[in-house]
Amino acid sequence: MTNKIRVATTSLAGCFGCHMSFLDIDERMLQLVEHVEFDRSPITDIEHCTNCDIGLIEGGVCNSENVHVLREFRKNCKILVAVGACAINGGLPAMRNFIPLEECLNEAYINGIGVENAQIPSDPELPLLLDKVRPIHEVVKIDYFLPGCPPSADVFWKFLTDLIDGREPSLPYELVHYD
């Protein structure tokens, strides 16, 4: 057992753009992995997170699977962080909130151009959509928020190094962006 900080990451209703931005810390990643090891994350093969220190959540909550994953993270991460615009306010996926779900599904699976054998998928393997996309703080308790679409690599770096060095994380003006 190492005493490295265990970090898990996931993308719910997001585009993985926040993850890409995280990777933009570039060579600083080498410094980071001296202090950090990754649990469940797109860069590992771990399917479920266990006993983590920090969970980074990208994306809002749009379906039942998102709820389960988010709860798993909440249960297993001491610190849960909302990363990016979608996790914080639903972001672009939440722009479907103004169209009734029934209309969305009908457009996609029934009335859309080129749809053959029209039917709304009903396989129990598939997660069901929530009527509205929600920010993650409305479903579980969130400890920190990193705004941005995506938050810049420097935001990830500042936030994680603050935590690693035992400081209360804070973002200076230059690092706060919503776009």
Add this chain to the structure above:
Amino acid sequence: MKKFIQDLAETHRYQPTHLLPILRSVQSQYHYIPQEAIEQLAQLLNISRTQIIGVVEFYSFFHLSPRGQYELLISDSITDHMSGKKNLISYLAEKLKVAVGDVRQDGVVSLDNTSCTGMCDQGPAGLVNGHALTRLDRPRLDLISDLINQQKPLNEWPAELFLVEDNIYQPGLLLANPIQPGTALRAMYKRGVPETLAEISFAELRGRGGAGYNTAWKWHLCYEGPEEDSFCDIATHRQQQRYVVCNADEGEPGTFKDRVLLNSYAHEVFEGMTLCAAIIGAQQGFLYLRGEYLHLYEKLQAVLDERRQAGLLGSNILKEGLNFDIEICLGAGAYICGEESALIESLEGKMGIPRNRPPYPVTQGYLGKPTVVNNVETFMAAASIAVNGGDWFANVGTEKSKGTKILSICGDCSQPGIYEYPFGTTIQTVLNDCGASDVLGVQIGGPSGTFISNKEFNRQLAFEDLATGGSFIVFNDSRNILEIVNNFTHFFAHESCGFCTPCRVGTSLLKKQLDKIIGGHGSAGDVVALEELCQLVKTQSHCGLGQTAANPVLSTLQRYPELYQSRLKKISYEPGFDLDGALETARRLAKRNDASAHLAQAEE
């Protein structure tokens, strides 16, 4: 329609300040405000169509889309709920085949909720086309449904449906000593006008609306200008036209004393206004009567006529050279208009949005001119003081609160009605008199006031202890405090004028957060968040509505923290929305009902 609107505008001399009464007539004629009417009125009154649309959308009694020929509204006051309102309105909806909030397909009837109609001593209550209905029960609702289905005109409905009683149980200094019309004015001229203001000052009369501002000082400021010269130019101030406004927009749920005073003591009230006019030098007065009291309108007009004929109103009053008349203006369903500057905006034919202060109405009120706004009871007390002297009044009450207070008592007591007490009377005395037993607590001053528990009944009615505009709602042991708080909190969210951010958004957030906790979806952090929100709305809001909107939560949270705690779950967090319900549409469309098509509200 063209002719109707033209005639209507002409009757009102094309005055934009008369927009509310004009729109009331249009609404009552067509059961909505048609777009053509808006266009035509904009031309005739020479105002922008957006002002008219703004006013229509602001007041609850105006509508841009048709309501029923019979517009039925059922009062949503907590006391109506305590006497079974919820079941009654469902019964009525079923009986009339119309959903609450809707218009029946044939356009004959519409049904909706409305904020307290001021009939808490004889509820459950309602309104049909603006006329008060009292003591609603199933037999009455059966009768009303039949009358509507037969499309019987309102003037053929049995009078008992509209019977409004005074229910005065405890008359005191004012109610037991009514003055004869004209006596206060004669006493004033005999004593001298400035000397009469001195008597009122000596009586230490304070505003009866609840805030308790010194009445004589307000009148003095209106005449003399404010203390701080930076707030106004004194020289111009003294030359101006002035106005007297009587605030009878009695919207605080649980209050109905002004209804009774205007029904049975209207002369005293008008006399007090005339007295004020003589003191401050006003020629025009307004009685701003809440729309819910339409039933008093004709009667009050008759009293005004009587006074004109007796030389107590109009030109050269009592041959003393005073010219003063009073106009009655009806509101249209907006609690905020009880706030004096919102009321003035409303009188000017605008949305009832409280103004920035300073300047205060005493320097810049109606049409920018110095204006005194006082409560019904204040004017009545002033008239009595003019007759009986300041001593007579100041000998009663406490050191800081002189005279008496007229209470509207309702809720769990055997004799709901009007009671007048010297300031300093204990709550226990009041409860004994009105026949209340097994009392859990009392809401004093309405939703914007304070909820006191049964450990505090030795407290007193007084500005320095429990101030009230008159509302006094009794709750017995069988009542659920959180349901009461919930009713009040929803009331404020509905009545917020929306001008400032903290109140517009904050009252809706309060409603959501409280619903979450009461619905059993709260966790420890949610009560903390509720309290934080309450403080923000209280300290940051623009006017009294927002500043008091959190009082129901704050005063009960302080007294019954365990009640809130008992609703909380021992988990870190639960969503404030129905998670499984959010999957309902998707389930239906995918025709699924397997285990994974559902979500638990909180993590197992």
Add this chain to the structure above:
Amino acid sequence: MSKLITIDGNTIPFEEGQTIMEAATAAGVYIPHLCHHPEFTPHGSCKLCTVKVNGRTCSACTFPAVDGQDVLNNTQELTDDRRLITQMLFVEGNHFCPSCEKTGNCQLQAVAYHLNMLDNHFPLFYPNRELDASHAEVMIDHNRCIFCTLCVRASQQKDGKDVFAISGRGLNKHLIVNAQSGLLKDTDIEATDQAAHICPTGAILIKRTAYQVPIGERIYDHQQIDQVSLASENSQHDK
């Protein structure tokens, strides 16, 4: 003898008739605000400029400066409250900055940056609001309106027109335009009107101007609103 007030302990002179906001701006002290603009009658509705005057809560944009006032502006308590009020504005409407062409030039966003607002704190309302793209050059996205009435005032007080108004009560407040059809194309607004440019958010936009300045090089990407606001409001004042 010039009259003085103190703001956060610093003595500041003011002229007779000035509000606290005007005195502060002239002295180079920033008080956060959204509905205030020096050229128009103060409105006092956003409540971001709330200050404590001799212990009493007041809106700096409407409250007159009076000799000897002790004003608190930049305190932790007021900053916390201002952040919460800004968060209220965000959750009440639909403010999706990444998809808004005003991002980086938006005063609502800039005030939020200035207050170090990192989240929405409250549950989001997601109200269903319309878009009015009927006009050839100007459009309204009601999702972003914060009811500051700057467009209403600019149209009336500067453009000599009466294009906009705020209608409705409480949470149902909404911006309306002065046309029988209710559409912007049927009003007399022009793209050169100040009312078309004054919106502090992305609710009123001039068409086909969106990305002339790239994201990342916009006003508030590198400068804080306190500096920008003081510079522009004092230069407007000098004009």
